[in-house]
Amino acid sequence: MTLLLDSFWRAVAYCLHPRVIALSFLPLVLMVALSFGLGYFYWDPAVEWVRAMLDSSSLLTSLWGWLERFGASNLKTVVAPLIVIFAVTPVLVLVSLLVVAALMTPALTSLVAERRFAALERKRGGSFIGSMLRSLGVTLLAIIALVVSMPLWLIPPLILVLPPLIWGWLTYRVMSFDALADHASANERRELLRRHRGWLLGIGVLTGYLGAAPSIVWASGALFAAAFVILVPVAIWIYTLVFAFSSLWFAHYCLDALQRLRQEEYATTMQGAPSTMVLEPIEPPTAPSPERLALPDDPPPPAGR
Template sequence: MALLLDSFWRAVAYLLRPRVIALSVLPLVLTIALALGLGWFWWESAVAWVRGLLDGSDWATPLWNWLDGMGLARLKAALAPLIVIFTVTPLLALVSLLVVAMLMTPAMVALVAERRFAQLERRHGGSLFWSVLWSLGSTLAALLAMLVSMPLWLVPPLILILPPLIWGWLTYRVMAFDALAEHASRDERQAIFRAHRGKLLAMGVICGYLGAAPSLVWASGALFAAAFLILVPLALWLYTLVFAFSSLWFAHYCLAALAELRQQAAPAPQAPAPGPADALALPDESEAARPLDAPSAPAAPR
């Protein structure tokens, strides 16, 4: 428990470092850059295509008539750009998050290793190929568990327990593997997974609940269209911040557990072999304290 709390507070403190703050705003920069680039080349054609699709749809005719009756005919011209914005923005945000997620975990592990575990040997137990394969396998297993457990969600308490447990399991599998991929060997990684499975799962569940907070902001942006362009970037930044915290927490915990594992496995220091100087050592104290033999009495005359 001490290691869990120590790594938690260290992860919170590391969020204030300039490198972490720069990475947290990177998805916003990527999203804006992608939006400007796509808007420069395809904005007018996309809006025209959506407007033509609306004009040619029979289901939209009652909507246009209702808007005309309410005196909101101008809203018809603004509807096509709004549809394009509402459709493209989440896709751009998702792409930016995926790009940053690929860069953030190695960057956070490197930051923690540089500042706390510079002397920790790198044994390269997981390559990029195995990391991708591990993530895909864990994701498929989590999706399968979600599908199988869906009928149980009808039971009121289980819907609050099963999904967080499944996604917490997925989070700890992916995050812990990436945190140990560079420094731990395969056997060391398996040993840490066995010894710390319960705490790693608890960390994954907590990170899963923290990741639900940006979803509420995202949903608010979908409900309140006027604040969409403000709430969506805020949700995007919160997503990245939660991901950075999760990476830092698992990096601190796993690398500290690895250092402790190696310290326990290190052989105990042996006493040095006696050298030449030991031959000149003083006699034992018991011998030194022993009184000298008294001189013998002279022989009696015959």
């Protein structure tokens, strides 16, 4: 818990760093270009297709008539854009995660390492290609889990649990690998993920709930058509900032845990290693012999007369 809270407040403080703020706008440029490109070519056809699907349903036709009697006739024009928005939002989240993992996470991990763990050895247990393949693999699994679990979202409590849990698992798998790829060996990474799996998953779930914050901005359907140019960049920047914060949180937590693991291994090695110093026995001093007591310069005794 101490490691979790310490890494949390450090990640919050690092979000105010000028380099982090500048990096958060780099994926925003790409995401805004992608959003406007899709909106320019596919927004009207998508809304018209959804509206046609709604009009073709006899059950919804009776619902629209019932709403018109209560003065809510404009609701029909709002529902179709909202459905398109809610359908596109998970795709933007996934693309944003991949962009942040590819562009921001290595830079933010290097920033944390330079400022806090400059003496930590880099064993380079992961590669950029391995990180991208891993990110694509777990993202595909997350998409499958989202699609399979969609019928359960109709149950009110589960819609508040299942999507953040899936986002949390995805974030945990991607961010923890990227945070340890440069500094930890493969064995150290596996050991850390085994020891701290619960805490890392908790960080992922919390950041998953934070990732739902931009949906509040997007949910203002009545204002969306008029404020499209403002709401889309704001929502995407919030997404990228949340992912940047999660990258910093994982970087602080994982590198600190790696440093403690190496300190434990060093302490264990020093305790188990035998002493290499050999003390030779000291011989007691011996009494000098009578011959050595005679002085060589003594004069010879006098000769007899």
